[in-house]
Amino acid sequence: MSRQRTGLGTNQESVRRHNLGTLLQHVHRAGHSSRAELTSIMGLNRSTIAGLVGELESLGITEQALPSQARGGAGRPSSGVGLSGSGPFVIAVDLGVDRMDVARVGLGGVIHERAAAPIVGGSEAWQVAGSVAALVRQVVEDAPMSAPLVGIGISVPGLVRRTDGLIRLAPNLEWHDVSFGSIVLAALGVDVPVSIANDADLGALAEHHRGAGIDIDDLIYVSGNVGVGAGVIAGGMRLEGAGGYAGEIGHLRYNPEGRLCHCGNRGCWETEVGAHAIARAIGIPEEQAASLGELLEGYREPTPELRLIGSHLGHGLAGLVNAFNPQVVVLGGYFRALFRLVRVDVQAALADRALPAPLESVTLALPGLGADSVLLGAAENALEPLFVDPVASLGTAITGVGTKLAG
Template sequence: MAATRRRGTGTNQEAVRRHNLATLLGHVHHSGGVSRAQLTERMGLNRSTIGDLVRELDELAVVSQSVPEAGLHPRAGAGRPSLDVNPDPDSVFVLAVQLGVDSMDVARVGLGGGVLERISRPTPSDRDPEVVVDVVVEMLRQLLRSAEPGSRLVGIAAAVPGVVNDATGLVRFAPNLGWSDVSFSPLLASRIGLRVPVRLGNDAELGALAEHIRGAGRHKSHLIFLSCDVGVGGGVIVEGLPMRGASGYAGEVGHQRFDNGGARCRCGNTGCWETEIGSHAVAAAVGCPDDEIDRLPEYLQPGTRVPPELRRLGRSLGVGLGGLVNVFNPEVVILGGVLRWVFPLVRDDVLDALDAWALEAPAREAQIVLPWLGGDSVIVGAAELAFTDLLADPVGVLARAEGALSTVMGA
């Protein structure tokens, strides 16, 4: 986001100042720390203006300043080194939720994107939305009780494996959870009872966001992130922006038709790609019982003997990736979820099938890689969604956040 120079009336000047304050905080948050000299260069403002903005954020207790370690930032000339501006993760944080078919994770994530604390539990067996929300609220309250005294919660966001609408908080369709038209965000907001925004996103889209900002897709304008567990979803970044579709429902790549005679998918169709490469298909390929699917990574360790069934699955993965490469022409495709363990074992099968199926030019440009954030891509993406309001208006959001935790910190 570009900075804006100050001009016009007092009202306009205030709007410009708050815009620049938000822009600067975004640079600090996404970089995890940046020098004042770098901020001056990135934002195109003079040093005194940058100094004033940093001072205001320091007074709001969202950043701190420090003398850089020797050699950390190159110096342009003589004199004192430019101070580093760092996010304060203990002062401002969000809560992130990742819902899965078999497990649920919640995390407390500080400004700067670092996961401070995380809790995992099995998803309730009946997956009833109200029961799921009650368990999530209990987990979130546990995280809140361990937060630093005086710290401020500025947002909550959840990642769901399905078709969602953030504007209404509606899970339109999540076949692997058995959900249809579930008003998830309003339900979570009412149960937790905090004066903070509760947002909702698709898991693959949020994984793509996190990897674009902090991971394997950093500095890439065109990328695809595959979230692969029981279901398969795709988050797509085009020209540096998420591709959401007309109503936010884009990216359901797991439901492209792959095999006319294939297995029945939970969406109701037959032969969807996710029935060929999802975690249940992987478990069947390596002999992992369905009731032990949480142990699937143990069956996929480096050096493990690769059965023919897993190699066939790798070829199915490669063919599907070839289709995505043909359609989207990405710079990088990032394989998340269970594919993080599958791909290293069947790399040659995947790439051979991709090369055979994809057109030569886009295939040559696309790299197939693992997520730099490991298993945290989706939950870090949910945290980025939760930080959206703070990064748009730090002053207003922090004013509203004061005292927001008073009802639960002692619960």
């Protein structure tokens, strides 16, 4: 009997922490919320909600906020819950191919500070980690002393093993089997949780939570980032696959007579819509492929060559629409700028090749988060432990980061 009671006690505590995390996640996603809203959404009674809110306040995560004046309705307004300005935060790192973006991101997906630096071609992982560490020091410099750093989220343009975050392959960085998390921690000299994931997977995550895919259970984020990859949300869940490598759709066989791909095969979809193909289409050297997005922004009208690439994009997307039957396909990376130019061609090619049933319910969309989907996805990934168990997550966080890292 005593064994059973212990089990029961543990369960009650874990249920309470779960509720605490769920409430926090709601405020994180929806922003400032009234207690009445929280009571209704969580299906818990007012006193339980009051207890949870009190605990989040005492943990320094949320603070009392005045009820929004905009709201009408009779009766005493219920007091609101807002996010604390000196609450927990994460560091988000978006490793591109030729540049990195680093940001200090708070709850609510607020970017407090950001910095960027180039990545020189052929850099070793430890050199890139050194640059990351320098940017991290920069963005935490003005963080409130009492604000806890919960973790670091890193996005990589490559295949990341789910179990431990090992970067199995980042083709454009020429990395194989790199444990980049440990290397970054070594460069920083601190110990906090690090989460690493594929860039397109993180783009999908952020767009699903606070971008073009809110309340959309089936969405694909297609990332154009020199290589081409996809992040898939299916039935509201991240599609990860057995090892965490799902979504490598850049290497779908597309044209067996086509160009040689860096993967060793001929005619992968990426060879027709990847950055190098677009660079050729607009007549710039392939070495400048990584800054395609900016170059494409400068176009007012599409060239015939770009329109052809738009068709290849649409044809390939048709395969994804048939295979995954998404409601929304978000076009990220340099596809943002390309899609603005050749939307008609992409749509026509998609309609040409997709089956009618999955075609009728799909929308092609630009990212709701602009160029920051992947960066904010890295932040969401690092924040996730807070929503599972805020108490445990704060237990592994560190405060006074600005001072500690400066020293």
